[in-house]
Amino acid sequence: xxxxxxxxxxxxxxYPGRLFIVEGIDGSGKSTxxxxxxxxxxxxxYPVVFSxxxxxxxxxxxxxxxxxxxxxxxxxxxxxHATDFSDRVEREIVPSLKxxxxxxxxxxVYTAFARDVARGVDAAWVRGLYRFAVVPTRAFYFRVPLEVxxxxxxxxxxxxxxxEAGMDLGLHPEPNESYRRFQARILEQYEHxxxxxxxxxxxxxxxxxxxxxxxxxxxxxxLAGLARAGVEHEKV
Amino acid sequence: xxxxxxxxxxxxxxxxxxxxxxxxxxxxxxGVGRTTHINLLRAHLEREGFAxxxxxxxxxxxxxxxxxxxxxxxTLGSNAYNxxxxxxxxxxxxxxxxxxxxxxxVMLTDRYTYSLIARAIVRGAxxxxxxxxxxxxxxxxxxxxxxxxxxxxVPRVVSNGGFDYWESGMDLPMGxxxxxxxxxxxxRVIEELDGLSREYEFHTLDATRPMDDIAxxxxxxxxxxxxxxxx
Numbered sequence: 001x002x003x004x005x006x007x008x009x010x011x012x013x014x015y016p017g018r019l020f021i022v023e024g025i026d027g028s029g030k031s032t033x034x035x036x037x038x039x040x041x042x043x044x045x046y047p048v049v050f051s052x053x054x055x056x057x058x059x060x061x062x063x064x065x066x067x068x069x070x071x072x073x074x075x076x077x078x079x080x081h082a083t084d085f086s087d088r089v090e091r092e093i094v095p096s097l098k099x100x101x102x103x104x105x106x107x108x109v110y111t112a113f114a115r116d117v118a119r120g121v122d123a124a125w126v127r128g129l130y131r132f133a134v135v136p137t138r139a140f141y142f143r144v145p146l147e148v149x150x151x152x153x154x155x156x157x158x159x160x161x162x163x164e165a166g167m168d169l170g171l172h173p174e175p176n177e178s179y180r181r182f183q184a185r186i187l188e189q190y191e192h193x194x195x196x197x198x199x200x201x202x203x204x205x206x207x208x209x210x211x212x213x214x215x216x217x218x219x220x221x222x223l224a225g226l227a228r229a230g231v232e233h234e235k236v
Numbered sequence: 237x238x239x240x241x242x243x244x245x246x247x248x249x250x251x252x253x254x255x256x257x258x259x260x261x262x263x264x265x266x267g268v269g270r271t272t273h274i275n276l277l278r279a280h281l282e283r284e285g286f287a288x289x290x291x292x293x294x295x296x297x298x299x300x301x302x303x304x305x306x307x308x309x310x311t312l313g314s315n316a317y318n319x320x321x322x323x324x325x326x327x328x329x330x331x332x333x334x335x336x337x338x339x340x341x342v343m344l345t346d347r348y349t350y351s352l353i354a355r356a357i358v359r360g361a362x363x364x365x366x367x368x369x370x371x372x373x374x375x376x377x378x379x380x381x382x383x384x385x386x387x388x389x390v391p392r393v394v395s396n397g398g399f400d401y402w403e404s405g406m407d408l409p410m411g412x413x414x415x416x417x418x419x420x421x422x423x424r425v426i427e428e429l430d431g432l433s434r435e436y437e438f439h440t441l442d443a444t445r446p447m448d449d450i451a452x453x454x455x456x457x458x459x460x461x462x463x464x465x466x467x
Contacts, residue, residue, distance in 0.1 A: 066298050076326045090315055128368045
């Protein structure tokens with residue numbers, strides 16, 4: 001039996017697939033966890049589709065150009081990412097769910113809720129904007145203290161991009177310090193989201209393999225009944 | 237002191253009290269003569285001494301190129317188009333309309349959110365959702381709706397270069413014949429605009445009248461509005 005998947009706008013649809021998403025600030029380790037999960041699911045014969053934030057081809061060209069030329073305001077930043085996301089929902093996520101795939105999304109609507117509101121966009125407006133999105137089967141939030149995440153990111157001496165560092169907000173003229181303050185704001189928003197939405201909180205300070213074991217344990221029961229390649233009539 | 241309002245929460249970090257210009261919108265379906273009337277109105281207002289600026293759909297620096305490219309290949313999901321247009325609109329609102337209003341210009345806008353809301357609804361968007369998306373927009377001082385019925389629209393479109401793929405709704409399942417699709421699609425768009433005209437209190441002008449009559453009507457109405465606001 002397939003669980004009912006619905007949109008945030010409450011349109012109920014029956015899709016046979018599953019949607020798992022990971023959220024968290026940069027340096028929370030969520031992408032590592034999702035990659036490991038994808039490998040494991042594939043090895044188990046599940047059809048896996050990996051969907052990344054900001055990856056729709058046409059929209060990406062516009063977004064990249066706009067970021068390079070610093071054309072984006074908090075409002076247009078929010079809308080262009082919603083455009084990209086909408087294209088992925090329509091042309092990648094929903095068709096894959098219909099096909100019975102396990103769709104894994106690295107960042108989802110919560111990234112927009114946290115980041116756009118950190119930029120000053122109205123919280124209710126941005127939630128309404130994403131009403132078309134499919135509600136995940138389960139959403140995991142990788143919680144990590146700000147300093148731990150910052151150390152992971154900044155110790156690699158990255159060249160932070162303008163918007164990535166939140167330089168558009170004028171928080172601080174120095175990119176690393178601006179990034180630090182921007183991430184603090186985003187983290188604060190994520191903590192509100194945990195109360196508002198059913199996000200499963202993962203302690204992301206633990207060793208990678210410990211987190212991965214928990215993640216697999218969490219989703220295993222949710223895979224019951226899914227089709228797998230090369231595995232016929234398996235007892236569930 | 238006159239001031240603007242937004243439909244909803246508005247543009248982040250914008251103080252509406254800074255805006256001193258006028259926002260005049262001309263709405264109407266494809267081929268109804270909006271551009272002609274905006275040009276005439278602009279000339280009229282400049283003769284009266286007003287500083288005039290204008291903008292129209294998909295003329296943003298940010299998204300217009302991407303929208304053109306997407307249309308060429310028809311490569312975006314239908315809802316993504318709705319949001320791409322919203323992005324284009326937001327960019328024009330913040331980077332063309334707001335600066336002009338801040339400088340006290342009369343901003344003539346060739347279509348506003350209403351056309352975008354209408355085309356989204358015709359393409360299956362939830363009306364409440366798409367209106368909510370555009371709730372950041374400013375309420376114009378006046379919206380003039382050049383209204384025409386499809387029967388009167390057809391000869392104009394034919395003599396002005398024929399049927400455009402998108403203006404005929406060929407991306408929708410409205411039939412393979414471009415003429416029939418045009419009729420059905422435009423009928424639906426006009427229906428939606430009619431509904432919006434009641435909801436948002438447009439000033440409706442009968443666009444089947446002679447061009448000079450409409451131009452004069454528009455000139456008088458806009459002049460009255462601007463002089464009244466000045467007092």
